[in-house]
Amino acid sequence: MTYGNLSDLEESAKRCRRRIIDMVYTAQSGHPGGSLSCIDILAALYGKTMRFDPHNPDWHDRDRFIMSKGHASPAVYSVLREIGVLSDEDLSGFRSMGSVCQGHVDRKWTRGVDFSAGSLGMGLSFGLGSALAARLDGSDRHTWVLLGDGEIQEGQVWEAAMAVPHLDVVNITAIVDRNRIQNDNFVSEQMGVGDVSAKFASFGWNIIEIDGHHMPSIVNALDRSRESSVPTAIVAATVKGKGVSFMEDNPAFHGAAPNKTQYVTAMEELR
Amino acid sequence: MTGHSEPGASRDGYGDALLDIASDERVVVLEADLGKSTKSCHFRAEYPDRTFCLGIAEQNMAIVGAGLAEAGRVPFASTFAIFSERAFEQFRNGIARTGLIVHLCGSHGGMHTGPDGSSAQSTEDIGIFRTLPGVTVLHPSDRNSARSLTVKLLEHRSPSYTRTVRNKTAEIYSELEAKNLEIGKAxxxxxxxxxxxxxxxxxxxxxxxxxxxxxxxxxxxxxxxxxxxxxxxxxxxxxxxxxxxxxxxxxxxxxxxxxxxxxxxxxxxxxxxxxxxxxxxxxxxxxxxxxxxxxxxxxxxxxxxxxxxxxxx
CATH class of the missing domain: 3.40.50.920 (Rossmann fold)
Incomplete structure (x- = not known):
């Protein structure tokens, strides 16, 4: 609950975008496209929605956030920097030996990271476990799971999607970053995922479809999902590489770092 | 412990143990539609609120365990040994690597499981789980030792894989002898x-x-x-x-x-x-x-x- 209004959140997201580009450029490796597509959502979660104490990231009764597409780690690190859990120095070590900012998010290395991802398809299962634990604890803490739309090709995602409503788990929200691009190419080319909303709905999820870059819609959807009496899947239409013109909608920047010229251009655009 | 002196299978010992440790509220039991076979069904009957069936979905079961463990619970998940192999990468990346403590039991291990044939006769499970850093691998020889060693997993500070078997075998240990067994000590x-x-x-x-x-x-x-x-x-x-x-x-x-x-x-x-x-x-x-x-x-x-x-x- 750091930021009072929407324009603060938007400014926060912009700062995070700059950090994402910085990290990937400095490391000369990493995944900028899918970090930029979900960063507005993360800025809203950590800046407003989530019950989280930056001074005590290990607080037992905090909301849990699971970045299931673990390669979008720069988004997580940039927002943890935004709220003061990580430092600029931490971020500058991204992907280098000994850094707290491992290539993929890792709970053993980074305070404030709840699950070690990087192998796709596991985050919603972990979130289900977190949500069941909250229920057993009698706590109203919420679990937020961010999934990629390429990631949902993994069958385990649907094992979990089936189980959440079946077990009457309501204190969980799945957010699908529908940026339509995966490692090799567009999702529709690699393996079409069909109607994502209908799939979740068929198992009993409440569906909210939003523009994943429109801050008022994001904040509203997150608030509504917390109050929902059934689990909510937010399907967020996003643009891969959002905010950097030559990265937008470009499969080449799923997992590639900008060169020096591109870096300068990107930082200009994100001023 | 309540008494079970009749011969049994090591999977019965697993079921006995879950009841032995049930009074500890941290204990949660996960199933993948084989609770009647792995013997977690007895825990389910007594503690339905702390038992979760994930359906025939072992990969999900393993990582649900990780999520519960992160929040302080001690999950005991079971399926057939052969299907534990299906969740191997989940166990590797989501449990062993994360340092979260989940205990996985694979019952019906080995050729000994018999008439179901080769699809059910896991003869690789111990080998693959043994490759994972920090993972304890158990294979008790009878009902009483399976019970005692499973009870000791409650305070064990590593994730584990335990293989049990389907069929009854001779009693190797009395209950008292079994209680003196220690994980890691032959x-x-x-x-x-x-x-x-x-x-x-x-x-x-x-x-x-x-x-x-x-x-x-x-x-x-x-x-x-x-x-x-x-x-x-x-x-x-x-x-x-x-x-x-x-x-x-x-x-x-x-x-x-x-x-x-x-x-x-x-x-x-x-x-x-x-x-x-x-x-x-x-x-x-x-x-x-x-x-x-x-x-x-x-x-x-x-x-x-x-x-x-x-x-x-």
């Missing part, structure tokens, strides 16, 4: 200086039968129940090596299992003449446990043959 069941048999699971009974028969012929062999495959009890292995002839016996592939674990240690410390009784790189088939174990060479006779082979060298 049990010396018989002393002898001519050779040593290091066995696990259902082959412990075969090892004892073999030792009796050898003794009648004047050969005294040490018998060790290596119920903990990892971390391996190095002192026990070195003690066995002092006899100069070791047979390992397991209802598991000789590639990667107990025999491999013992050989790995001895090769670097005390090279010792060894023979491995186990599955020789092949799949099984339908048959009664006795039939298939005989066909695969998983018998006391095979152990005796291997001991004699070394002693006549």
């Amino acid at each position: 049990a010396i069941l018989r002393k002898g200086t001519d050779a040593a048999i290091i066995a696990c699971g259902v082959m412990v009974e075969q090892a004892l039968i073999a030792a009796d028969a050898l003794s009648e012929g004047g050969v005294e062999v040490m018998v060790i129940d290596m119920h903990t495959i990892k971390p391996l009890d190095l002192d026990a292995v070195l003690m066995a090596s002092e006899t100069g002839a070791i047979v390992t016996a397991e209802d598991h592939s000789v590639i990667g299992g107990l025999g491999s674990a013992v050989a790995e240690v001895l090769a670097e410390t005390s090279p010792t003449m060894m023979r491995m009784v186990g599955v020789r790189d092949e799949f099984g088939e339908s048959g009664s446990p006795t039939e298939i174990m005989t066909k695969m060479g998983l018998t006391s006779d095979e152990i005796i043959r291997r001991v004699n082979q070394m002693l006549t060298k």
Whole structure:
């Protein structure tokens, strides 16, 4: 609950975008496209929605956030920097030996990271476990799971999607970053995922479809999902590489770092 | 503990243990539609609020366990040994690597499971889970030891894989003897200086039968129940090596299992003449446990043959 209004959140997201580009450029490796597509959502979660104490990231009764597409780690690190859990120095070590900012998010290395991802398809299962634990604890803490739309090709995602409503788990929200691009190419080319909303709905999820870059819609959807009496899947239409013109909608920047010229251009655009 | 003196299968010991530790509120039980088989069903009947069936979805079950563990619960998840292999990468990346403590039990392990045939006869499970850093691997030999070792997992500070078996086997330990077992410390069941048999699971009974028969012929062999495959009890292995002839016996592939674990240690410390009784790189088939174990060479006779082979060298 750091930021009072929407324009603060938007400014926060912009700062995070700059950090994402910085990290990937400095490391000369990493995944900028899918970090930029979900960063507005993360800025809203950590800046407003989530019950989280930056001074005590290990607080037992905090909301849990699971970045299931673990390669979008720069988004997580940039927002943890935004709220003061990580430092600029931490971020500058991204992907280098000994850094707290491992290539993929890792709970053993980074305070404030709840699950070690990087192998796709596991985050919603972990979130289900977190949500069941909250229920057993009698706590109203919420679990937020961010999934990629390429990631949902993994069958385990649907094992979990089936189980959440079946077990009457309501204190969980799945957010699908529908940026339509995966490692090799567009999702529709690699393996079409069909109607994502209908799939979740068929198992009993409440569906909210939003523009994943429109801050008022994001904040509203997150608030509504917390109050929902059934689990909510937010399907967020996003643009891969959002905010950097030559990265937008470009499969080449799923997992590639900008060169020096591109870096300068990107930082200009994100001023 | 409540009493269960009748013979049973090691999977019954798992079921007994879950009830023994149920009063600890941290304990949660996860199932994948095989609770009646793995014997978590008894816990479910008493504690439905702390039992979650994830359907036939082992990968999900494993990582749901990780999520529960992160929030302070101690999950005990079970399925058939063969299907635990389906969740191997989840166990690797979501549990072992994360340092979260989830206990996975694979029942119906090995050729001993019998008539279902080769699709159900896991002979790789111990080998693959043993490769994971920091993961404890157990394979108890009877109901009482399975019960005692599972109870001890409650305070164990590592994730674990435990293989149990479907069919009833002889009682190796009284309840009292079983309570004294410790994870990571092998049990010396018989002393002898001519050779040593290091066995696990259902082959412990075969090892004892073999030792009796050898003794009648004047050969005294040490018998060790290596119920903990990892971390391996190095002192026990070195003690066995002092006899100069070791047979390992397991209802598991000789590639990667107990025999491999013992050989790995001895090769670097005390090279010792060894023979491995186990599955020789092949799949099984339908048959009664006795039939298939005989066909695969998983018998006391095979152990005796291997001991004699070394002693006549």
